[in-house]
Amino acid sequence: MDNLYRERQVAQADLAAALDDALYDALPLGCYATDRTVRTLSLSRAGVLAMVTPLQPGEAWESLASRYPLFANHEREMQAMQGIDVRSSPDRRPLYFRADAIPEAVVAEGRGVSAVVVGPVHAGIIEPGRFTISTGGESVVHIDAQLSYSHRALEPWFEGQSVLALAPQVARVCGNCSVARSWAYARAIEALAGAELDAGTEYARLALAEMERIHIHLFDLGSIAAGAGYGKGTTAALELRERINQLNRVVGGHRLLFDSIVPGGIRPGTFADPGSTRAILRTIRDDAMRFVDAFLAKRSVLRRLEGAGIVEPAMARRFGAVGPSARASGIACDVRALAPYGAYREFSFTEERASAGDVFARGEVRRREIERSFDLLERALRAMEGVALPVPTELSVPEGTIATVVEGARGAESISLSVAAEGRVGRLHIISAAYRNWPLVTRAMEGNIVPDFPLVNKSFNLCYSCVDR
Amino acid sequence: MSQKSFARSLGIRHLVCGSCNGCELEMNALAAPQYDISQEGWNIVASPRHADLLTVTGPMSEAMRLAARRTLDATAEPVVVVAVGDCASGEGTWCGAGSAGAGAGQELQASVVVRGCPPSPDAIREGLRAAATLLDGRNS
Ligand code: SF4
Numbered sequence: 001m002d003n004l005y006r007e008r009q010v011a012q013a014d015l016a017a018a019l020d021d022a023l024y025d026a027l028p029l030g031c032y033a034t035d036r037t038v039r040t041l042s043l044s045r046a047g048v049l050a051m052v053t054p055l056q057p058g059e060a061w062e063s064l065a066s067r068y069p070l071f072a073n074h075e076r077e078m079q080a081m082q083g084i085d086v087r088s089s090p091d092r093r094p095l096y097f098r099a100d101a102i103p104e105a106v107v108a109e110g111r112g113v114s115a116v117v118v119g120p121v122h123a124g125i126i127e128p129g130r131f132t133i134s135t136g137g138e139s140v141v142h143i144d145a146q147l148s149y150s151h152r153a154l155e156p157w158f159e160g161q162s163v164l165a166l167a168p169q170v171a172r173v174c175g176n177c178s179v180a181r182s183w184a185y186a187r188a189i190e191a192l193a194g195a196e197l198d199a200g201t202e203y204a205r206l207a208l209a210e211m212e213r214i215h216i217h218l219f220d221l222g223s224i225a226a227g228a229g230y231g232k233g234t235t236a237a238l239e240l241r242e243r244i245n246q247l248n249r250v251v252g253g254h255r256l257l258f259d260s261i262v263p264g265g266i267r268p269g270t271f272a273d274p275g276s277t278r279a280i281l282r283t284i285r286d287d288a289m290r291f292v293d294a295f296l297a298k299r300s301v302l303r304r305l306e307g308a309g310i311v312e313p314a315m316a317r318r319f320g321a322v323g324p325s326a327r328a329s330g331i332a333c334d335v336r337a338l339a340p341y342g343a344y345r346e347f348s349f350t351e352e353r354a355s356a357g358d359v360f361a362r363g364e365v366r367r368r369e370i371e372r373s374f375d376l377l378e379r380a381l382r383a384m385e386g387v388a389l390p391v392p393t394e395l396s397v398p399e400g401t402i403a404t405v406v407e408g409a410r411g412a413e414s415i416s417l418s419v420a421a422e423g424r425v426g427r428l429h430i431i432s433a434a435y436r437n438w439p440l441v442t443r444a445m446e447g448n449i450v451p452d453f454p455l456v457n458k459s460f461n462l463c464y465s466c467v468d469r
Numbered sequence: 470m471s472q473k474s475f476a477r478s479l480g481i482r483h484l485v486c487g488s489c490n491g492c493e494l495e496m497n498a499l500a501a502p503q504y505d506i507s508q509e510g511w512n513i514v515a516s517p518r519h520a521d522l523l524t525v526t527g528p529m530s531e532a533m534r535l536a537a538r539r540t541l542d543a544t545a546e547p548v549v550v551v552a553v554g555d556c557a558s559g560e561g562t563w564c565g566a567g568s569a570g571a572g573a574g575q576e577l578q579a580s581v582v583v584r585g586c587p588p589s590p591d592a593i594r595e596g597l598r599a600a601a602t603l604l605d606g607r608n609s
Contacts, residue, residue, distance in 0.1 A: 099531040120536050123515035125483045125496045128533055149532045150487050153567035172562045175491025175587070219494070238501035242590075245498065255589065256491055465490045468530075 004047030005191070005402045007039075012053050015040065016067060022049055023068075027333050028320045029405065029414055030074040030436070031064070033082040034427040039416065040064075041403055043339055048403045048414075055084070063089040070320030073435065081155065096151045096468070105132035105144040112136050116450075120149045127464035131453075138449045143442035150468035158428040163189060163397050163419055164263055166428070170415075171258045173430055174466035179212040180408030181430065181466070182261040184415040187341065187404045189263040192419060193395040197265065199343070200387040203380040204266045206343040208257055209406070210373040210380070214288075215244040215256075216409035217324075217366045217373075220461040221292060224363050227455030228304040236291045243284050251277050265392030274381040281381075285374040292367045296360070305360035309444040309456030312357060321440050323411020323433045324365040325460050329357035335407035347379055359459040397423040408433055410462065432466035477601045478510030482520035482544065484537050486573035487530030487563060491587040492554040496524065498590040511597060517543040522600050524593075525577055528556045528563040529570030541577055547607035549600045552579035553593055555586040562586065 010018045019028075019040060026044035033039075038061060040051040055061060061084050065072040069090075076095035078084040086092070093103040107115045113136050120128035128149035134142040154173070158166060170185045171178050183205055190197065222237025245255040252260040252270050260267050271277060295301060311321070316329040326333050334351035336344045352368040354361035401418040411433030420426035441460050445453055485493060499506045514520050517540045525537070541550070552574020555561030559572030570576055580603060583596035 097532065099534055102532070120533065121482075121484060121517075121540055124513055125485075125493050127485045127488070127490060127493065128536070149536070150485070150527070150530050151532060152487050152528070152530055152563060152569040154563075155567075157567035169562055169566075172489045172491065172586070175489045175494050178491070219497070235500070235502060238498065239503065242498055242501040242503045256494060256587070258491070258586070463490055465488065 005050065005404070006047065007050045007052050007401070010051040010053055012055070012059070012062065015051065015053055016064065018051055019064065019068070022051070027322070027338060027412065028068065028070055029403075029412070030320065030431055031071060031078070032074060032416060032429045032431070033078040033084050034418060035082070036084070038078070038084070041414070041416070043335070043405050043412070045339060047339060048405060050403060060085040060087045062087050065090050068320070069318050069439070070436070073439065096148045096153070102130075103146065105130070105146060106142065107132055107144065108134035108141040110136070113141055129464055133450060133453070135450055140445045140448055140450055140453070143445050143453075145438060145442050147438065147464055147467055150464050152469065154469045155429060158425045161425050163417070163423050163425055164395065166425065167262055168259055173469050174432060174463050175256055176216055176463045177408040177410060177413055177432060177466060179208050179257050179261060180406050180413045181415070181432075182259070183209060184404045184406045184413050185417070186261050186263045187406070188402050188415050188417040189395060189397055191402055191404065192400045192417075193397050195264060195393055195395055197393070198390055200384055200389045201265050202343040203384045203387075204271050204389055205261055207271065207377055207380040207384070208252060208260050208266070210377050211244060211248055211251070212257055213409045214370055214373050215241045215248070217370050218244065218288065220409075220458070221295065221363060221366055223458040223461050224305070224359065224455070225295065225301075227458040228301055230295075230298075230301055233295050233301070236295070240284065240288050240291060247277070247280055247284070262392050264395045265390065268391050270389065271381070271384060274384040278378060278381045281374060281377055289371060292370060296363055296367055302360065304455065305363060306356070306358055308359040308452050309448055309459060310356070310358045311440055311444045315443060316357070316440065319439045319443075320436050322436050323408075324369060325362055325437055325440065326411065327351060327353045328361035328365045330355045333412065335405050335412050339405065341406060343380060347376060349376070359455060362459040410434055411437065430466065430469055432463065434462035434464070435467045437462055438467060477605065479522055479597065479601055479604070480512060480514040480520045481597070482514055482517050482523050482540065484523055484525045484533075484540055484573070486525055486527040486533040486537055486557070487569050488527030488554065488556060489563070492526040492557070495587045495590050495593060496526075496553065499593060504590050504594060506594065506597070518545065520544050520548065521604055522549040522551055522597075523577070524551045524553050525573040525579065526553050526557050527573050528561060528566065529573040529576050531568050534570070534576070537573065537577060547604060549581060549603050550574065550577045550579040551581040551583065551596050551600050553583050553596065554588055555584055558582045558584055560584070
């Protein structure tokens with residue numbers, strides 16, 4: 001089985017040292033609590049390692065965040081949702097708040113510093129968040145991003161429900177990373193059930209995931225164009241994305257491919273005609289690459305994108321950044337290459353990276369990834385021709401705990417699942433790429449001019465729903 | 470120019486109330502050349518003060534309840550609320566899940582409901598047309 005999961009018991013006193021060891025060649029995935037047991041996860045070539053640390057009654061959790069800042073939000077969540085007492089944390093505010101208790105924003109103080117608040121409702125079609133921007137003249141000194149406006153306390157609600165029946169809900173935790181999350185969820189269930197899938201289903205899943213990546217990457221590039229004030233680019237990107245969405249409807253029965261990957265297989269009827277899908281994709285590819293290549297070579301666009309919102313590699317690493325945004329700062333973190341799963345094990349795949357860490361680099365990595373996605377689709381669809389795709393396998397899910405990770409358009413999407421008796425959810429914990437990357441957005445803005453916030457923000461284009469869930 | 474030329478133009482303010490963002494992806498698609506709602510004189514506006522209608526998505530999250538109510542209050546009469554998607558209409562995946570409400574459109578008494586998870590851009594456009602007709606009636 002690919003992408004193995006293993007657990008190791010580690011006492012709290014030994015955790016920091018064990019973590020230093022593990023992270024030498026692994027991607028940190030954060031930590032989460034089930035009742036009073038904390039699991040600290042990382043991903044390497046050998047799969048997911050979970051360090052399991054049970055807390056004694058009354059025992060507090062010593063924050064790891066001063067050593068590894070990426071843990072700060074995971075710990076704030078354990079505190080807010082599981083009531084774990086977190087000690088010596090740099091940020092003690094709850095990650096999620098109830099309607100009547102919005103945490104106070106952190107603002108900078110000093111001569112000439114003033115603060116501007118925007119949100120939670122914004123001037124566009126975007127999710128809710130409150131940004132408190134401390135400025136000194138035109139420059140940003142600090143940004144406090146308050147999410148949680150979409151919080152629906154879904155994780156406790158999942159508990160006790162049938163693991164198999166929850167698949168449509170998991171597909172709808174976030175519309176931007178739906179296919180990736182459904183895939184991670186299906187893989188978790190299939191690994192526990194010991195199910196092996198046929199090659200055709202694996203090709204189809206890879207193809208579905210790459211179609212999601214293309215339409216989200218195009219959307220993100222269109223958003224960068226909007227942030228740069230290049231309206232023509234936004235229109236062109238939306239036109240191309242729409243063509244993929246229409247094709248999604250034909251090949252997967254849904255414009256955003258919701259429910260196309262299900263536990264045990266794929267939705268019956270998916271990719272009924274791989275040959276004609278390939279032909280349509282080739283036309284879209286030609287137009288897409290022509291647009292993207294021209295967009296990212298345009299002088300006026302480059303002037304806006306280069307040097308804006310720089311994320312240094314060390315910062316990306318400290319905050320556990322993932323996805324194209326991290327790869328734009330040179331971090332190797334593409335799960336498809338790091339710990340290949342499904343049909344990625346069969347196709348050789350090299351991840352795309354850049355080094356400047358600015359808005360341009362984040363666009364450039366996406367440009368190259370779109371091209372790679374079309375390549376992968378071509379190969380997967382070719383391999384599917386003449387292959388009959390079976391209906392999903394019936395599964396019975398035994399008790400157990402597992403974590404799976406797949407590469408979504410915005411980075412590593414992970415599912416941690418504990419199955420209790422009768423195939424019911426004991427714990428279902430979802431950490432998205434956006435969850436991991438939000439701390440970077442605000443830091444990338446420090447020292448930049450206020451009017452560049454939309455541009456820098458859109459170059460990450462992170463979702464809120466899968467963070468707030 | 471006669472008043473009629475502007476009769477069906479719309480200023481749209483969008484409220485996300487615990488949506489999964491799928492509805493937003495389809496709302497954004499309305500700006501694609503295949504739909505291009507700006508041709509109809511419809512624009513997403515930057516303030517509720519400029520809006521003729523509110524589009525709302527999601528089941529209603531606890532933390533958005535107050536902000537949503539305030540946005541509606543800040544919009545000049547007559548205003549039409551359009552529930553976009555199954556969640557907003559009260560029949561979606563997240564209605565009543567966890568701490569979520571029964572549907573943002575239900576809570577804000579939407580007079581136009583667009584079903585779908587998410588609704589297609591065509592369906593949303595139809596909903597906006599229905600809202601424009603309603604406003605036409607209320608304005609005269
Ligand atoms: S209706 Fe569907 S697409 Fe829209 S917010 Fe609800 S789950 Fe998401």
